[in-house]
Amino acid sequence: MKGKGIWRRIGAVAVVAGAASMVLAGCSGNGASGSTTGAATAAPAHLRIIVNISPNLTVAYWTKLFDTYEKANPGVTVSLERTGTISASDKLNQDLAAGDPPDIVQQVTPTADTAKLFTDLSKQSWTKDTPLVDNYKINGKTYLVGAGQQVQSLVFYNKAAFEKAGLDASTIKTVAQFTSAMGKLKDAGYQPLQTAGQWVTGGQFTMFNDSTTMTKTPDWIKQRRAGDVSFAGDKDYVNSLKSYKSWVDKGYLEKSDLGLAYADGQTNFLEGKSAMYMMGSFFVPAADQASKSDEIGVFSMPTTGTYPTKQYSNIADPYVVVKQSKNQQAAIDLVKWLTTDKKAVASELAADGNFRKGYTYKMSSLGEGVQKIIDASPGGFVEAADEQPVPGYSTQLNSQIQALFSGSTPQQVAQNLDTWWDSQAQ
Structure with missing residues (x-):
């Protein structure tokens, strides 16, 4: 979240x-x-x-x-x-x-x-x-x-990589299908999923997890503030951590990418060094400026629940x-x-x-792809006002997700987030 x-x-x-x-x-x-x-x-x-x-x-x-x-x-x-x-x-x-x-x-x-x-x-x-x-x-x-x-529940993909791996993006709707696709992309010689250091690690996990959690429970943050739910006690949240950890362990995410700046990770994907990239709609102009938009496709974030998911939106x-x-x-x-x-x-x-x-402006084929996803979405969710996490949460989450790359377990991360959250809320 x-x-x-x-x-x-x-x-x-x-x-x-x-x-x-x-x-x-x-x-x-x-x-x-x-x-x-x-x-x-x-x-x-x-x-x-x-x-x-x-x-x-x-x-x-x-x-x-x-x-x-x-x-x-x-x-x-x-x-x-x-x-x-x-x-x-x-x-x-x-x-x-x-x-x-x-x-x-x-x-x-x-x-x-x-x-x-x-x-x-x-x-x-x-x-x-x-x-x-x-x-x-x-x-x-x-x-x-x-x-x-701005919308952020998106996965961008390299069309050539998908063709080589024999993948059809329109069939990737569940987390299991997403994970299977990463395996096929790795077998085809591609780094399956691009990440980076700075804020990107936690940001991508949030984009991934929220698509399931917030579609099911739009007021999850409000409930966490009230103490009615917890990170370690929420099955969807823990399963998201387990999936992410499995991607690290299988080499679908490169541990060395934690040393990359946000812009460098984006460049890697644009240059075809990786096959997929979780990112918000603000990635589209970068692809446009690099003249790569026609080479890249986009699909809504996979989920363990309803598909397509609601789109996380924030004010731009x-x-x-x-x-x-x-x-x-x-x-x-x-x-x-x-x-x-x-x-x-x-x-x-x-x-x-x-x-x-x-308000309209001329869009590339990739921008039009994002617009189609928005049009097909069952709605959106916005974490604002009393739906905001406690201050400092994004920094703490980012550190905890990066800890999955160095040996922490999903259960440890969830418990650490609970301990930290409760200490801040006192």
Whole structure:
């Protein structure tokens, strides 16, 4: 299980730097209405915004996007600070401790404990039409808004590898069938399943496990918070750990892959060094940019229960306004533009392979494959508000899943997660 947005490729984080000379193709707009008239209405201000930097969402991308806003809103500048490899929340905490708060932060999700750090956007009428906004409310109040939504219950596969191994992806629906396919891929000379270190190990396990657990019990996290279920006592959770451990023991997952960065694991799959890759819809743009989309297929995550499973969704390109910001109105105007302007939103969706009802962009064959899976899904689940794990869970889970590579048993991992969770919840 994962808390909303936990596995959003938390890599290098930047605060977007200065005006750039590049212009976002086809984009114009104002910061106040979400229209694309180019009228300058945002209050003059110098804004600092912490954003997620990933192989898709590069510094160049963000600079290009914000340059568009600056040109439509003279007097507003959006500037960058480089933060290295720390998370957005750590960067925010550093800035707040130093008495130098940023104005906007992307990729930080408020909780009941941290909501006081952010501006209440509940009275902003435009927020009601942003994706998943109600799922992320805290005590009925809106602090977080996003440009789209992301799905993560997906397995991408190398079509040539499947052909060589004599596999038909449309027949892989159960965990047993998935495991059998890995054996055939290994026999055909392929590394069956690509993983990596950093956050990827725990992230992929979560994508795999949640497809069964959350389809059966959508409020599992809430029940765990209440003490009504446990990791070690949940048959589905333990079976997921056993399956994953079996893949390690059979060599379907390479132990050396723990030394790879997220981007390096992705490159291995794109270069055909591995046959399958569990990842969210944000992988699609990477395949597109590498001109590999037509060589790759996608199917919904296998399960021990109902197939196809519900799709895990989280808010994509989420933004909060920092309460200590001295540029409240200007910051709100920019966030409104980022989450309501048709062309800005379409750009963000396309850049990271995300989706939003009523917003379209040109998709590759792989993107269309993901869309078909979404259309066929019986629904989705979102872990937000009181459906979030306790803070620090994703880091702990990641460590425990990586321990399966070095000898820990599924039972030990489940018990360790219970012990850790209970110690944090006290």
